[in-house]
Amino acid sequence: MMNWRQILLELMSQSDRVQTSIYFPKDVYDALVKWAQEEDRPISNLVVRIVSKAVEEHKKQ
Numbered sequence: 334m335m336n337w338r339q340i341l342l343e344l345m346s347q348s349d350r351v352q353t354s355i356y357f358p359k360d361v362y363d364a365l366v367k368w369a370q371e372e373d374r375p376i377s378n379l380v381v382r383i384v385s386k387a388v389e390e391h392k393k394q
Contacts, residue, residue: 355380365379365380
């Protein structure tokens with residue numbers, strides 16, 4: 334069971350997130366599903382990681 338500090342940290346970490354919808358071509362989606370399954374993570378988590386890396390690379394340019 335989470336204590337109040339863990340709950341507060343969880344809520345704070347979610348407060349800076351924004352929800353959006355993305356439409357992928359079927360072949361890209363299928364590849365993401367396979368990749369996510371290989372890494373035992375949700376697709377949304379994988380996409381956030383991929384996009385975050387791309388944004389960091391773009392900032393370096």
